[in-house]
Every structure is written in structure tokens, then in C-alpha cells.
Amino acid sequence: MHVSIVGTGYVGLVTGLCLAEQGHRVACVDVDTAKIARLADGVLPLYEPGLDELLDRHLGTRFFPTTDLEKAVKESELTMITVGTPIEDGAISLKFIESAADAIGRALGHKPDYHVVVVKSTVVPGTTEDCVGPALERASGKKVGVDIGLGMNPEFLREGEAVEDFQNPDRIVLGAVDARSHEWMVRLYAPFHDAQKILTNTRTAEMIKYASNALLATLISFSNEIGNLCSAAPDVDVVDVLGAVHLDKRISPLTPDRGRITPSITAYLRAGCGFGGSCFPKDVRALIRWGQDHQRPVRLLTSVLETNEAQHGEVVALLKKHFPSLAGIRVSVLGLAFKAGTDDIRESPALRVIPALVREGAQVIACDPVAIPAVRLALDEKNIQYAQSLTEAIEGVDAIVLLTAWPEFLQLPDLLEDLTEAPVVIDGRRAFEKARLRRYEGIGLRSTAVTKPGFDREGVEAEI
Ligand code: NAD
Numbered sequence: 001m002h003v004s005i006v007g008t009g010y011v012g013l014v015t016g017l018c019l020a021e022q023g024h025r026v027a028c029v030d031v032d033t034a035k036i037a038r039l040a041d042g043v044l045p046l047y048e049p050g051l052d053e054l055l056d057r058h059l060g061t062r063f064f065p066t067t068d069l070e071k072a073v074k075e076s077e078l079t080m081i082t083v084g085t086p087i088e089d090g091a092i093s094l095k096f097i098e099s100a101a102d103a104i105g106r107a108l109g110h111k112p113d114y115h116v117v118v119v120k121s122t123v124v125p126g127t128t129e130d131c132v133g134p135a136l137e138r139a140s141g142k143k144v145g146v147d148i149g150l151g152m153n154p155e156f157l158r159e160g161e162a163v164e165d166f167q168n169p170d171r172i173v174l175g176a177v178d179a180r181s182h183e184w185m186v187r188l189y190a191p192f193h194d195a196q197k198i199l200t201n202t203r204t205a206e207m208i209k210y211a212s213n214a215l216l217a218t219l220i221s222f223s224n225e226i227g228n229l230c231s232a233a234p235d236v237d238v239v240d241v242l243g244a245v246h247l248d249k250r251i252s253p254l255t256p257d258r259g260r261i262t263p264s265i266t267a268y269l270r271a272g273c274g275f276g277g278s279c280f281p282k283d284v285r286a287l288i289r290w291g292q293d294h295q296r297p298v299r300l301l302t303s304v305l306e307t308n309e310a311q312h313g314e315v316v317a318l319l320k321k322h323f324p325s326l327a328g329i330r331v332s333v334l335g336l337a338f339k340a341g342t343d344d345i346r347e348s349p350a351l352r353v354i355p356a357l358v359r360e361g362a363q364v365i366a367c368d369p370v371a372i373p374a375v376r377l378a379l380d381e382k383n384i385q386y387a388q389s390l391t392e393a394i395e396g397v398d399a400i401v402l403l404t405a406w407p408e409f410l411q412l413p414d415l416l417e418d419l420t421e422a423p424v425v426i427d428g429r430r431a432f433e434k435a436r437l438r439r440y441e442g443i444g445l446r447s448t449a450v451t452k453p454g455f456d457r458e459g460v461e462a463e464i
Contacts, residue, residue: 001188004029006069006100008340010046010278010344011155011164012082014196017054018166020062022191025340027064027072029106039065047198047343047370050163073107078116078184080153082133085286091293092124092286094131101132105139108148116184119202122209122283124290128152128202129177149181152202154209159277160341169195176204210287214301219268221307227271227444238271238444239430245269259283272446273403273428274311276338276347281305302406312352315428318441319357319399322424327361332397332423334390334412335404336368336375343370345378349403349428359381367393369406369462391415399424405431413437 001024005016008030016028030036035045042059044051055063066072073079081104083096097119108115117136119128128151133144144150152175157165172195174184182199189197198208226460227238246252246266253261275281284301291298323329338348345351350366357364358381366375367387376386387393390409394400394416400423402409413436416422425432427442434440 001025001078002076003027003188004069004072004079006072006079006081007064007083007096007105007121008032008039008045009082009084010048011157012080013039013044013046014048014051014157014162014166014212015080015082015155017051017058017063018163019408020058021054021167023062024188025062025064026058027066027076029066029069029072031067033067036065036067043406048159048162049341052454054163063155064280064309068105070107070110073104073115074111076115076191077113078118078188079104080118080120080242082120082155085123085282087282087285090285091289093125094123097121097123097127097132101135101241105136108136108140114147114149114180116151116181118151118153118185118188120153120155121287121429122154122211122213122279123152124208124286125203125206127206128175133177138188145178149176149178149184149279150202151176151181151185152205153185154205156209156212159344160339171195172204173200175199175200175202177202209250210283213280213283214304215285216265216268217275217284217308218300218304220272220275220280220313221304223269223271224311224314224443225276225307230271230444231314231446234446236446237442239442242269242271266350271430272311273315273349273353274308276349276351278344278346281308281347312349312356314443315349315353315401315403315426316356316362316445318426318447319401319424321441322399322439323445325361326357329399330365330397331357331362332365332367332387332393332400333357334393334400334409335406335429336366337371337404337406340404340406343368343374345371345374350375351378353401353403354379354384355381355429365393365397369402369408394423397423399426400425401428402431403428405429 003019003024004027005012006029008028009055012028014027020026044055081100083100086093104117119132133150136148137144154173169192172189174185174197223242230236230238230241284305288298288301333354336350337343337345354364364384365387366384372386414434422438424439425437430442434442
């Protein structure tokens with residue numbers, strides 16, 4: 001099939017290259033001319049395992065980056081919209097969706113054949129039919145359901161595992177306004193014959209994406225709340241508590257030979273320093289606002305966000321138990337990306353923790369295998385040094401804070417073993433074996449430091 005994709009970010013690029021891998025001819029469009037020029041030269045604008053091989057294999061043969069939207073749309077049979085849907089003033093902004101739909105509509109005005117437009121961006125229920133459809137009709141002078149097919153196909157890829165997730169989908173949700181649009185979307189995904197396809201209307205497809213992300217965000221905030229409660233009691237470690245919760249057979253079913261199936265959802269039932277990234281915080285916010293606009297109370301998800309927004313304060317509070325004043329303290333921050341495997345720092349815990357430490361006078365040494373360039377641009381702080389390797393990052397520091405569990409950071413206990421004066425380690429991901437570190441603090445574990453009389457934990461959290 002000939003496909004055009006409007007918006008060549010994480011989703012557009014991964015979708016484009018993976019569809020090319022399946023044999024489709026794909027033009028990926030973006031308004032960012034520099035990004036398209038680099039892509040045309042074979043340079044990826046983002047880090048994602050496996051994407052470089054796909055670009056090498058398909059650039060110029062089945063994959064064509066371009067800024068010429070009209071040509072890309074006219075030469076294709078189906079167009080996907082994968083532009084950003086950011087939050088503005090607490091609600092989803094559809095400005096990129098509207099302008100993409102308008103440009104696609106204008107191109108379709110010059111195309112005689114039937115064409116299908118599919119929204120892949122995450123949008124609140126009703127957007128495809130009430131916003132994208134009318135914009136296409138206005139700009140093209142054509143009719144949705146007659147000359148133009150319209151659909152909604154949410155994307156479930158996880159950054160860091162995006163290529164793998166796209167190639168091996170757990171479900172393909174296809175919302176459409178009519179049977180003909182469904183037929184074309186099924187044709188697009190025909191190479192993924194093993195994947196379960198859910199054919200539904202566009203509003204249900206839009207809601208499935210929000211429900212999926214809201215569930216995962218809820219599990220994380222639930223785990224963090226349990227962790228914070230565990231840390232209030234002596235000898236209760238959230239790792240033991242949630243580890244045993246995972247063994248509930250309704251979560252990890254027993255197999256007939258008394259083995260276990262450990263579902264990957266247990267990865268979301270772990271305490272840490274909070275969720276970030278381009279999706280969970282944004283999507284939960286958008287859903288809360290959408291519910292409020294529709295006079296539906298959104299109590300649980302409001303608490304999920306509040307819990308998350310306070311969670312990075314737990315990390316700083318643990319550090320302050322050892323150093324009530326952070327002035328002049330050298331702190332190594334390990335992990336800047338919102339999770340391992342990506343250079344995406346959007347809403348990363350590091351972007352909250354580092355400024356909080358710097359404000360209190362700490363000298364921060366920030367380390368990440370791939371996300372340093374992004375953080376240099378995002379944080380204009382003088383008191384941050386950057387370290388390329390773990391060894392460099394921990395040299396002569398008073399404390400180490402782990403925020404992203406990159407596998408390369410897990411050798412920390414080996415590196416600290418022979419030091420005469422061990423730095424304090426604050427494990428924001430509960431990734432280390434606590435017995436292997438002399439001065440260890442972890443989320444969901446009662447602090448080993450003696451609380452100084454008059455030390456006000458609430459006050460610490462309120463400041464950051
Ligand atoms: P992104 O910001 O990485 O990319 C969006 C791209 O669209 C940018 O390159 C931008 O220049 C381009 N763009 C904007 N307006 C355009 C226009 N009129 N014409 C052509 N290009 C235009 O965004 P993303 O992370 O890929 O997310 C895209 C959508 O997919 C969002 O709705 C997001 O919520 C959703 N989503 C993202 C992920 C993820 O992991 N990143 C996963 C699932 C769904």
C-alpha cells in the first residue's frame with residue numbers, strides 16, 4: 001500500500017519505518033525541514049533501538065522523508081496523522097491536529113480518488129469525527145464517508161521498545177466511520193496477521209488509548225503510595241510487599257506444573273520516583289479535563305497525578321535526611337531520560353529533582369548514556385556538570401541518586417565496594433541490592449539516617 005504519514009516524531013517515524021519493513025511504500029512528512037534533511041541523509045533525530053537498521057534498509061527504496069505534504073498525500077492511498085497533542089492550559093491542544101487535517105484536506109481537494117485518513121495521535125473522544133472530519137471536508141470540498149474514509153488507530157508503543165512493540169503488536173485497534181474505511185485499515189495491517197484486531201467506532205478507539213495509559217499510571221501511583229506508607233514503618237520494605245502482591249495468582253497465574261507466569265504488568269507495580277515521559281502525565285491530564293468538561297467527576301485520576309507530582313520529593317527528602325543542608329554537597333544524578341532505553345526527557349523525574357538540588361546549593365553531576373544533550377538544552381543551570389560514564393559521575397561525590405535504571409548503572413555496588421568513604425546512595429528505582437551498599441536509602445524503605453530533631457519532612461517536600 002502507498003502510505004503517507006504526517007508528523008515524523010517518535011510515533012510517525014517508528015510507524016513509517018515499521019510499515020516500510022512490512023512492504024508498504026511510506027512517505028513521512030514533517031514541517032521541521034532540518035529533521036527531514038537529516039533523515040534524508042540517513043541520520044535519525046531520536047534514539048530508539050533498532051530504528052537505525054530500518055532506516056539503513058529502507059531509505060530511498062520504501063521510505064521517503066519529505067516536507068512536501070501535498071505530493072505525499074496525492075501519491076498515497078492512506079494518510080496517518082501522527083502530530084503532537086500537547087497540553088495547554090490544562091487541556092489537550094488540537095492545534096497541530098487541526099493544521100495537519102487542513103493541509104491534508106487541501107491536498108485531497110486535488111486528488112480524484114478515494115482516500116482514507118487515519119488519526120494515530122492520542123486524542124480525546126470525539127476528536128476524529130468532530131474536529132478532523134469537518135476540517136478535511138472544509139479544506140477539500142469533499143464528503144467524509146463518500147470520497148474520504150476516516151479512522152482512528154491509537155498507538156501503544158513504549159519508547160525504548162518502540163520497534164519491537166510495533167512489529168509485535170498485542171492488539172491493533174481500528175476505529176472507523178464506516179465499513180469501507182475499516183476495510184482499508186485492515187488492508188494496511190494485513191501483514192500483522194497474528195495480531196488481534198479490534199474493529200470499533202472512532203470514539204471507542206480514542207477512549208481505549210486513554211483507558212490503557214490511565215490504568216498503567218494508576219498502578220504506578222498506587223505502588224508509590226504503598227511504598228511511602230511502607231517507609232513509615234520499621235522493617236517493612238516495599239520491594240518485599242509488592243513482590244508478594246505480584247504472586248497473587250490473579251496477577252501471576254500458576255501453571256499446571258506449579259510454575260508461574262509473570263506478566264509484564266508487574267513492572268508497573270513497583271515503587272519508584274514517579275512516572276514521566278510524553279504520554280502518561282499528558283494523557284491523564286487530558287482525560288481529567290475532558291471528564292470535567294463533560295460534567296463527570298474524575299477523582300481517582302486526579303489523585304494519581306497528585307501522587308506522581310509529589311513523588312520526586314521523596315527522593316530529595318531521603319537525601320536531606322543525611323544532608324539537612326545541601327549547600328556545597330556534590331551529588332551524582334544517575335539517569336536523565338524518563339526511563340531506560342530512550343533519550344526522551346519529557347516530564348522526566350530528573351527535570352524536577354536536579355533543579356530542586358541546585359536551588360538548595362548542591363553541585364550536581366548528571367549522567368546518562370544518551371540523554372545529556374537533551375538535558376543541556378532543557379536546563380539552563382550553572383551548577384550542573386555532565387559525566388559521560390558512571391566512573392566519572394561518582395568520583396569524589398557525597399551522594400548518588402539513581403533516577404533511571406539504565407543497566408550500565410547497576411554495576412554501582414561493585415564500583416563502591418573498595419572505597420574507604422562510601423557516598424550515600426538514594427535508590428529512586430529500587431534497582432540495587434540494598435545489602436551491597438553501605439549507606440543505602442530507597443523509596444519505600446524506612447530511612448537509615450537518624451532524623452534530626454525539628455527536621456520537617458513536610459517542609460522539605462513543600463519547597464521543591
Ligand atoms: P513528537 O513531538 O515526537 O512528533 C510530532 C511531530 O509532528 C514533530 O516532528 C512535528 O514537527 C510534527 N508536526 C507538527 N505539525 C505538523 C504538521 N502540520 N505537518 C507535519 N508535521 C507536523 O510527538 P510523538 O511523541 O511522536 O507523539 C505524537 C502523538 O502520538 C501524540 O498524540 C502522542 O500522545 C501519541 N503517542 C506517543 C507515544 C510516544 O511514546 N511518544 C506513544 C503513543 C502515542
